[in-house]
Amino acid sequence: MPSGPGGTPPGPPAVRPGSPESPRPDPAVAVLPSELAEAARRLFDGRLDLAAAYAELLATDGVVRGLIGPREAPRIWDRHLLNCAAVGELIPSGATVLDVGSGAGLPGLVLAIARPDLRVTLIEPLARRTVFLDEVVDELALHDSVRVFHGRAEDAATWPEPVRGDVVTARAVAPLDRLAAWCLPLATPGGRLLALKGSSAADEIVEHGAAVHRLGGGEPVLHRCGEGIVEPPTTVVEVVRERIVAVPAKGSAKKSRGGRIRRR
Numbered sequence: 001m002p003s004g005p006g007g008t009p010p011g012p013p014a015v016r017p018g019s020p021e022s023p024r025p026d027p028a029v030a031v032l033p034s035e036l037a038e039a040a041r042r043l044f045d046g047r048l049d050l051a052a053a054y055a056e057l058l059a060t061d062g063v064v065r066g067l068i069g070p071r072e073a074p075r076i077w078d079r080h081l082l083n084c085a086a087v088g089e090l091i092p093s094g095a096t097v098l099d100v101g102s103g104a105g106l107p108g109l110v111l112a113i114a115r116p117d118l119r120v121t122l123i124e125p126l127a128r129r130t131v132f133l134d135e136v137v138d139e140l141a142l143h144d145s146v147r148v149f150h151g152r153a154e155d156a157a158t159w160p161e162p163v164r165g166d167v168v169t170a171r172a173v174a175p176l177d178r179l180a181a182w183c184l185p186l187a188t189p190g191g192r193l194l195a196l197k198g199s200s201a202a203d204e205i206v207e208h209g210a211a212v213h214r215l216g217g218g219e220p221v222l223h224r225c226g227e228g229i230v231e232p233p234t235t236v237v238e239v240v241r242e243r244i245v246a247v248p249a250k251g252s253a254k255k256s257r258g259g260r261i262r263r264r
């Protein structure tokens, strides 16, 4: 898979909402292609209808509102839903998952759909995106397992009410050193960062391994998820939070604006 900016996998390119590039697509564009049906059945099991409903929301409202590019709509299943769901094989049963930089819900909402045993928090600083995420949670009735945190990962880590997860996921958000700085403080001790990466994953491990270690992470491990199910398999860098290191004082990094979790 080609890499996006910062050595990340190519997330859906954003377009301006309401621009002429983003007319409302025909929902039929999100229909599951027959050649992917078996993979989708394996990954979503009894929740395939829910996955199809999310695919349609992404390919219609998600495009119209500029959350994903119009060219992504026909490849929602292979590049986005199946690619993200494959990561579930690295997540233990009943885990608490934080998805940093969820955007339109990738991979967090996909994992919540595929794995009803998980408790998922979607962390996203842009209001336009959290409004969409809240609406999808409503529409798909995922309230019991999904909550949306409106704010940056750095804010979630230092919030008075701890936001912590056994697993912290991130796709197309930042290079590995920055991800480790944002995500390791959100992992419970012994918990893990799972960074979905593109073809630069191995190079990033070499480049940022020392920084990851300084931030309390163990040696990064490269995984290929969904072998024999999705093509290409999803490349994931796993980092265990081995040590607790002090979080830099607020204000020493990028200025933070606080965050909130919408409660129901």
Ligand SMILES: C[S@@+](CC[C@H](N)C(=O)[O-])C[C@H]1O[C@@H](n2cnc3c(N)ncnc32)[C@H](O)[C@@H]1O
Residues within 6 Å of the ligand: 011, 012, 100, 101, 102, 103, 104, 105, 106, 107, 123, 124, 125, 126, 129, 151, 152, 153, 154, 170, 171, 172, 173, 182
């Ligand atoms: C390229 S998008 C990827 C979205 C989604 N993960 C995907 O794969 O489609 C990067 C997302 O990271 C979010 N983001 C950027 N900095 C962040 C931070 N410090 N904490 C949490 N999210 C952040 C952005 O708002 C944006 O939604």
